[in-house]
Amino acid sequence: SQQGExxxxxxxxxxxxxxxxxxxxxxxxxxxxxxxxxSGRGLVHLILIRSNEREKHSGRLRVTLDTxxxxxxxxxxxxxxxxxxxxxxxxxSKTSSGSRLTFGEGTQLTVNP
Amino acid sequence: DGGITQSPKYxxxxxxxxxxxxxxxxxxxxxMYWYRQDPGQGLRxxxxxxxxxxxxxxxxxxxxxxxxxxxxxxxxxxTSAQKNPTAFYLCASSILDNYGYTFGSGTRLTVx
Numbered sequence: 001s002q003q004g005e006x007x008x009x010x011x012x013x014x015x016x017x018x019x020x021x022x023x024x025x026x027x028x029x030x031x032x033x034x035x036x037x038x039s040g041r042g043l044v045h046l047i048l049i050r051s052n053e054r055e056k057h058s059g060r061l062r063v064t065l066d067t068x069x070x071x072x073x074x075x076x077x078x079x080x081x082x083x084x085x086x087x088x089x090x091x092x093s094k095t096s097s098g099s100r101l102t103f104g105e106g107t108q109l110t111v112n113p
Numbered sequence: 114d115g116g117i118t119q120s121p122k123y124x125x126x127x128x129x130x131x132x133x134x135x136x137x138x139x140x141x142x143x144x145m146y147w148y149r150q151d152p153g154q155g156l157r158x159x160x161x162x163x164x165x166x167x168x169x170x171x172x173x174x175x176x177x178x179x180x181x182x183x184x185x186x187x188x189x190x191x192t193s194a195q196k197n198p199t200a201f202y203l204c205a206s207s208i209l210d211n212y213g214y215t216f217g218s219g220t221r222l223t224v225x
Binding site for chain 2: 030031033035040041042043044045048050088092094097098099100101102103104105106
């Protein structure tokens with residue numbers, strides 16, 4: 001089941017602009033994570049925000065979490081051509097069988113030089 | 114360097130054949146996971162394991178099997194019962210709870 005849904009599905013911007021991607025989810029979560037995937041490669045963990053946090057920063061990345069709206073956003077500031085990749089949100093939840101991540105379908109970001 | 118290694122990078126399977134994908138980590142992580150990714154889509158969970166000798170089915174376990182005999186290793190077998198196995202398979206590991214996953218570089222499986 002796909003819990004996280006990213007919006008937009010694709011985003012094309014110019015180098016130096018900011019990129020914002022949104023994620024919505026349906027059930028309660030322990031934390032929400034963002035990952036990046038370059039074409040044909042594995043995923044790279046970018047940032048994790050816990051359910052009791054509202055905002056987190058890491059370098060040019062800013063993540064917000066609104067648990068009342070069940071949504072999160074990822075902001076990449078001053079984008080570079082090297083930021084071109086797919087970005088996925090993933091929600092962490094605990095089950096009777098242990099914790100697991102559920103991924104959305106991703107946003108394809110293209111940064112034009 | 115610590116990391117997670119998947120092999121082979123490319124794998125071709127004939128109809129009716131079982132194939133095994135390897136996943137090894139030297140990060141001392143307790144939990145390991147297998148995901149399947151189809152073109153232009155997100156990741157779907159196949160199996161996961163929190164401790165040695167124990168594993169749970171994910172959302173799309175039918176046609177797949179796993180074992181966890183060692184903490185470092187979590188091989189995935191794609192059986193002949195999996196009717197549409199062509200996909201990109203990703204293995205990941207993590208310390209339990211509230212930590213990000215470390216992913217391998219993936220295995221691309223194609224049915225020929």
